[in-house]
Amino acid sequence: xxxxxxxxxxxxxxxxxxxxxxxxxLVHLGVFLMVILxxxxxxxxxxxxxxxxxxxxxxxxxxxxxxxxxxxxxxxWHYLRDVEEDEDEFSDLVDTP
Amino acid sequence: MNxxxxxxxxxxxxxxxxxxxxxxxxxxxxxxxxxxxxxxSIWNASAISGEYLSAASxxxxxxxxxxxxxxxxxxxxxYAAGYVxxxxxxxxxxxxxxxYTIPDFAEGRFASRGLRRIAALMVLVIGWFYLVPQMKGAxxxxxxxxxxxxxxxVVMVGVLVxxxxxxxxxxxxxxxxxxxxxxKLVAISFPALVLIIALGWSSGDRTPFAxxxxxxxxxxxxxxxxxxxxxxxxxxxVALDGxxxxxxxxxxxxxxxxxxxxxxxxxxxxxASIGAMxxxxxxxxxxxxxxxxxxxxxxxxxxxxxxxxGLPHILVRFYTxxxxxxxxxTAVVILGFIGVFYLFPWIFGVLGRVWVPxxxxxxxxxxxxxxxxxxxxxxxxxxxxxxxxxxAFSAFISTSSGLLISVAGALSHDLYAQFVRPEASASxxxxxxxxxxxxxxxxxxxxxLLARPFDINVLVGWAFAIAASAxxxxxxxxxxWRRLATRGAALGMxxxxxAATAAIxxxxxxxxxxxxxxxxAQPAIVTVPLAFGVMIVFSLWDRPPRHADRLLLRMHLxxxxxxxxxxxx
Numbered sequence: 001x002x003x004x005x006x007x008x009x010x011x012x013x014x015x016x017x018x019x020x021x022x023x024x025x026l027v028h029l030g031v032f033l034m035v036i037l038x039x040x041x042x043x044x045x046x047x048x049x050x051x052x053x054x055x056x057x058x059x060x061x062x063x064x065x066x067x068x069x070x071x072x073x074x075x076x077w078h079y080l081r082d083v084e085e086d087e088d089e090f091s092d093l094v095d096t097p
Numbered sequence: 098m099n100x101x102x103x104x105x106x107x108x109x110x111x112x113x114x115x116x117x118x119x120x121x122x123x124x125x126x127x128x129x130x131x132x133x134x135x136x137x138s139i140w141n142a143s144a145i146s147g148e149y150l151s152a153a154s155x156x157x158x159x160x161x162x163x164x165x166x167x168x169x170x171x172x173x174x175x176y177a178a179g180y181v182x183x184x185x186x187x188x189x190x191x192x193x194x195x196x197y198t199i200p201d202f203a204e205g206r207f208a209s210r211g212l213r214r215i216a217a218l219m220v221l222v223i224g225w226f227y228l229v230p231q232m233k234g235a236x237x238x239x240x241x242x243x244x245x246x247x248x249x250x251v252v253m254v255g256v257l258v259x260x261x262x263x264x265x266x267x268x269x270x271x272x273x274x275x276x277x278x279x280x281k282l283v284a285i286s287f288p289a290l291v292l293i294i295a296l297g298w299s300s301g302d303r304t305p306f307a308x309x310x311x312x313x314x315x316x317x318x319x320x321x322x323x324x325x326x327x328x329x330x331x332x333x334x335v336a337l338d339g340x341x342x343x344x345x346x347x348x349x350x351x352x353x354x355x356x357x358x359x360x361x362x363x364x365x366x367x368x369a370s371i372g373a374m375x376x377x378x379x380x381x382x383x384x385x386x387x388x389x390x391x392x393x394x395x396x397x398x399x400x401x402x403x404x405x406x407g408l409p410h411i412l413v414r415f416y417t418x419x420x421x422x423x424x425x426x427t428a429v430v431i432l433g434f435i436g437v438f439y440l441f442p443w444i445f446g447v448l449g450r451v452w453v454p455x456x457x458x459x460x461x462x463x464x465x466x467x468x469x470x471x472x473x474x475x476x477x478x479x480x481x482x483x484x485x486x487x488x489a490f491s492a493f494i495s496t497s498s499g500l501l502i503s504v505a506g507a508l509s510h511d512l513y514a515q516f517v518r519p520e521a522s523a524s525x526x527x528x529x530x531x532x533x534x535x536x537x538x539x540x541x542x543x544x545x546l547l548a549r550p551f552d553i554n555v556l557v558g559w560a561f562a563i564a565a566s567a568x569x570x571x572x573x574x575x576x577x578w579r580r581l582a583t584r585g586a587a588l589g590m591x592x593x594x595x596a597a598t599a600a601i602x603x604x605x606x607x608x609x610x611x612x613x614x615x616x617x618a619q620p621a622i623v624t625v626p627l628a629f630g631v632m633i634v635f636s637l638w639d640r641p642p643r644h645a646d647r648l649l650l651r652m653h654l655x656x657x658x659x660x661x662x663x664x665x666x
């Protein structure tokens with residue numbers, strides 16, 4: 001395979017791979033924003049939530065101090081799975097003559 | 098006390114020993130600046146977490162939570178959340194690009210040395226803003242634990258870190274930083290659990306989330322290290338330098354060196370710089386009467402969520418991953434590691450409100466993590482105090498050395514060697530780097546001496562805001578948008594970085610209230626979109642730089658496909 005042929009293919013590959021990667025990232029960004037900005041918004045809109053206690057702790061403290069972290073890990077882990085799948089698929093596509 | 102010296106000494110000696118062992122492996126100059134890429138994801142995630150968890154995480158979060166309650170709880174989650182955006186948009190493509198530092202990326206992506214220079218300037222601003230609170234942490238720690246003057250801790254950590262950086266370099270530091278992470282995790286989690294069991298959430302009717310103002314659990318003597326203006330919420334009787342005296346509700350001046358004895362059960366006066374908060378406001382994230390609470394919270398979250406990717410000392414470590422997929426895995430492991438760490442610091446802030454209200458009196462809430470273990474008796478108390486002190490020093494040293502490497506690299510490599518002495522040999526450059534470390538450290542120590550009145554966490558939050566404003570748009574658009582033009586990138590970086598820095602300096606020096614004051618104190622919500630806007634508008638008018646398509650392809654094409662298509666890296 002000669003180099004200039006690769007170069008001619010570049011724009012198509014670039015557009016495809018950029019779009020696939022961007023969509024996967026944006027979907028996970030959406031979920032992430034719901035968690036990270038949705039929390040504050042919820043507490044701001046519904047003040048009684050902040051005065052609700054669970055196991056002796058006010059809800060905002062439980063969310064910001066404990067529950068938020070596993071949610072972030074879950075989002076990261078799910079993204080990892082999706083993006084590795086995407087990349088495998090794309091590489092298979094390129095491998096097929 | 099003796100145990101504390103031993104523990105802190107062990108951390109310092111281990112830092113140098115592991116670092117020096119690393120040096121023998123570092124043979125080439127490039128090894129010295131950036132570790133060779135032979136480190137696995139778990140090691141790397143430990144090292145990055147070790148470098149990341151600074152005085153702000155170890156001491157600052159607890160201090161700010163004790164001061165402002167739930168309003169400060171955005172910090173830990175925000176600090177962790179930055180790794181999600183880094184993972185989604187930056188980690189893998191940047192690793193494929195192969196740039197060590199942000200200035201390297203700026204030059205490589207746009208073939209512009211001017212852009213490298215601007216990026217290096219921003220590295221200096223961010224680096225120094227971030228270094229200063231580490232110095233403050235060291236100053237107040239030694240002041241509390243050893244009775245040393247404030248400047249002593251600042252200078253001591255400054256000298257140690259300059260020495261470690263000038264003679265260690267990067268390779269040694271990977272293992273040093275990993276060691277620091279595990280030290281910090283043990284030093285925050287174990288004491289937190291012991292304190293919860295030994296002291297308990299509450300004593301009698303004094304619980305952290307109770308409605309009223311904090312009261313003294315015991316008769317408490319406070320020595321004032323400087324002139325302090327106090328808010329006295331309810332009239333109390335105290336012994337001032339041995340003489341009994343009544344304080345009426347209102348404001349009171351206390352002179353430096355005064356000793357005041359407060360009685361158990363009395364409501365604690367609060368340093369006027371903090372302002373008394375009753376339990377009802379302290380417990381909720383948006384207290385009544387706080388008009389710009391949501392704005393402040395969202396702006397801070399923007400700064401932390403978009404700022405982490407722009408921290409020079411963090412990004413450089415992603416280069417030590419084997420390839421792009423392992424860079425991504427590293428980011429997820431980091432989320433897990435620091436997620437576990439952040440479960441603990443705020444607990445100290447909550448316990449502090451119940452058990453050491455005298456920190457409200459002096460305003461030194463940044464020391465609450467160190468002050469609480471001293472309430473425990475005997476061997477256990479000594480052991481926990483020593484452990485926490487070791488963790489704190491580990492935090493100052495690890496973050497400061499990472500930052501100082503970036504600052505010294507920007508000064509020597511990006512600014513001096515590139516522009517003034519481009520012909521310098523590799524060994525010459527190493528000396529420039531060492532000299533850069535000395536200058537960078539000296540500036541940080543000098544500013545650290547002035548930083549005592551500022552909260553550790555607030556200063557670090559500002560470093561994030563500047564990083565988010567200057568570097569996040571450059572990275573995101575540079576990686577994902579082929580049309581980003583050189584001039585647009587340069588202007589956006591300058592405008593965003595300068596606007597955020599100016600807003601923060603205004604807040605530090607002036608006293609602005611209302612909406613403008615809230616925006617100046619947390620500028621990211623304005624300056625980040627501003628920087629993005631400038632970059633986009635000026636790029637739409639312009640042509641993309643040469644090879645933009647090819648560089649983007651290199652960043653986004655999966656490894657296997659790239660090999661098949663024979664696209665070089």
